[in-house]
Amino acid sequence: xxxxxxxxxxxxxxxxxxxxxxxxxxxxxxxxxxxxxxxxxxxxxxxxxxxxxxxxxxxxxxxxxxxxxxxxxxxxxxxxxxxxxxxxxxxxxxxxxxxxxxxxxxxxxxxxxxxxxxxxxxxxxxxxxxxxxxxxxxxxxxxxxxxxxxxxxxxxxxxxxxxxxxxxxxxxxxxxxxxxxxxxxxxxxxxxxxxxxxxxxxxxxxxxxxxxxxxxxxxxxxxxxxxxxxxxxxxxxxxxxxxxxxxxxxxxxxxxxxxxxxxxxxxxxxxxxxxxxxxxxxxxxxxxxxxxxxxxxxxxxxxxxxxxxxxxxxxxxxxxxxxxxxxxxxxxxxxxxxxxxxxxxxxxxxxxxxxxxxxxxxxxxxxxxxxxxxxxxxxxxxxxxxxxxxxxxxxxxxxxxxxxxxxxxxxxxxxxxxxxxxxxxxxxxxxxxxxxxxxxxxxxxxxxxxxxxxxxxxxxxxxxxxxxxxxxxxxxxxxxxxxxxxxxxxxxxxxxxxxxxxxxxx
Numbered sequence: 294x295x296x297x298x299x300x301x302x303x304x305x306x307x308x309x310x311x312x313x314x315x316x317x318x319x320x321x322x323x324x325x326x327x328x329x330x331x332x333x334x335x336x337x338x339x340x341x342x343x344x345x346x347x348x349x350x351x352x353x354x355x356x357x358x359x360x361x362x363x364x365x366x367x368x369x370x371x372x373x374x375x376x377x378x379x380x381x382x383x384x385x386x387x388x389x390x391x392x393x394x395x396x397x398x399x400x401x402x403x404x405x406x407x408x409x410x411x412x413x414x415x416x417x418x419x420x421x422x423x424x425x426x427x428x429x430x431x432x433x434x435x436x437x438x439x440x441x442x443x444x445x446x447x448x449x450x451x452x453x454x455x456x457x458x459x460x461x462x463x464x465x466x467x468x469x470x471x472x473x474x475x476x477x478x479x480x481x482x483x484x485x486x487x488x489x490x491x492x493x494x495x496x497x498x499x500x501x502x503x504x505x506x507x508x509x510x511x512x513x514x515x516x517x518x519x520x521x522x523x524x525x526x527x528x529x530x531x532x533x534x535x536x537x538x539x540x541x542x543x544x545x546x547x548x549x550x551x552x553x554x555x556x557x558x559x560x561x562x563x564x565x566x567x568x569x570x571x572x573x574x575x576x577x578x579x580x581x582x583x584x585x586x587x588x589x590x591x592x593x594x595x596x597x598x599x600x601x602x603x604x605x606x607x608x609x610x611x612x613x614x615x616x617x618x619x620x621x622x623x624x625x626x627x628x629x630x631x632x633x634x635x636x637x638x639x640x641x642x643x644x645x646x647x648x649x650x651x652x653x654x655x656x657x658x659x660x661x662x663x664x665x666x667x668x669x670x671x672x673x674x675x676x677x678x679x680x681x682x683x684x685x686x687x688x689x690x691x692x693x694x695x696x697x698x699x700x701x702x703x704x705x706x707x708x709x710x711x712x713x714x715x716x717x718x719x720x721x722x723x724x725x726x727x728x729x730x731x732x733x734x735x736x737x738x739x740x741x742x743x744x745x746x747x748x749x750x751x752x753x754x755x756x757x758x759x760x761x762x763x764x765x766x767x768x769x770x771x772x773x774x775x776x777x778x779x780x781x782x783x784x785x786x787x788x789x790x791x792x793x794x795x796x797x798x799x
Contacts, residue, residue, distance in 0.1 A: 405450020
């Protein structure tokens with residue numbers, strides 16, 4: 294693909310969204326614009342199942358508005374898809390031809406199975422989960438998929454969603470016990486027609502889409518969770534049930550004040566969560582995991598990388614993408630530090646069960662440790678922490694992201710304790726001990742290229758008699774700067790590692 298910018302328009306049953314993705318000159322990808330409009334298309338179908346002309350006029354205006362935003366960004370390609378509301382409308386051919394005539398855009402009407410496939414791709418390219426069920430509750434349809442070993446095994450699209458079932462069972466957004474029982478019966482009967490949904494209990498139910506994201510935001514606000522992202526956020530079944538009952542009892546005027554719930558979901562959230570809980574119970578899931586990616590992300594990956602849209606290594610793709618977004622960090626220095634610190638980790642963790650985990654954390658932290666310099670060199674560690682913690686580094690849990698960010702921005706034990714304090718519930722004492730040790734190890738690796746000239750061509754490291762001997766086998770110049778830097782860190786390093794680092798010229 295040669296396009297530098299791609300616009301993706303998702304004409305959903307509940308909302309219509311635009312996202313504009315850019316490929317930078319360094320090969321990194323990022324979202325540079327986005328817009329969302331509530332549409333409730335599946336609510337607007339008339340008694341004949343057709344979308345009335347006045348609603349279609351609004352839809353055409355909205356798509357033209359999105360097209361102008363794309364034109365403003367000089368977007369090379371716009372990919373527009375429509376899902377259940379238009380798929381299920383009796384006048385869909387008329388809708389698609391009107392949009393084509395009045396906007397110049399060819400809309401892809403994707404099937405329920407294709408929708409599930411793109412949703413799966415968006416999820417699997419942003420999470421490290423191996424096996425599970427995936428659910429996407431839209432306004433007019435609900436896609437459920439089974440994946441094993443990171444591959445899609447089965448997928449089905451149910452012809453109901455949070456908007457259509459609100460219309461059927463909860464016209465005013467309130468769901469009585471009897472209405473809830475009727476809704477659950479409808480969903481259970483649909484599930485029972487697909488035996489594969491009940492054959493693998495004990496797997497997580499990964500949720501994408503607005504209903505599940507709202508659940509994550511509300512749950513985090515309810516328990517005062519210290520981390521802002523809902524992506525890769527786990528929720529126990531019982532916690533979701535408690536929140537559901539709390540919401541169901543609240544009248545709409547009070548429900549709209551619920552922290553984490555957007556005002557355009559106040560009436561449809563309870564029927565949406567009722568679908569979610571019923572399918573959760575039916576598949577015998579172990580817990581929920583919220584996924585912040587989904588259909589639009591899947592469309593991006595399939596458009597940008599048509600030959601191989603599924604990523605092999607979600608985490609390192611994401612890490613390298615973030616590094617490429619901050620080209621101010623000196624690439625040769627960062628690569629050199631990364632190589633040295635991985636060599637030292639290999640030596641100091643040899644034979645220890647935590648070796649692989651330590652190597653992953655230090656690999657990520659050393660690759661990203663200088664990105665904060667893109668804001669301000671003088672306090673770049675503080676900015677590195679902020680950038681990492683607020684970037685979606687995919688494939689990592691919130692705890693793992695926090696650990697990597699604290700290692701990358703490490704200056705001293707006390708300073709790290711201060712930065713980590715607001716996130717205390719996420720970190721154990723063992724986690725902090727690991728952060729201190731790996732943070733100090735990264736500082737030593739940075740010291741070994743303090744001149745940023747890669748003066749040490751090859752390093753031999755060995756432990757003996759309480760010392761960590763570092764021998765520069767191939768040095769292309771004076772090691773005076775590096776030696777002084779290593780000496781200044783020796784005491785702090787010894788306190789954490791029980792070893793005094795000494796740099797020798799071979």
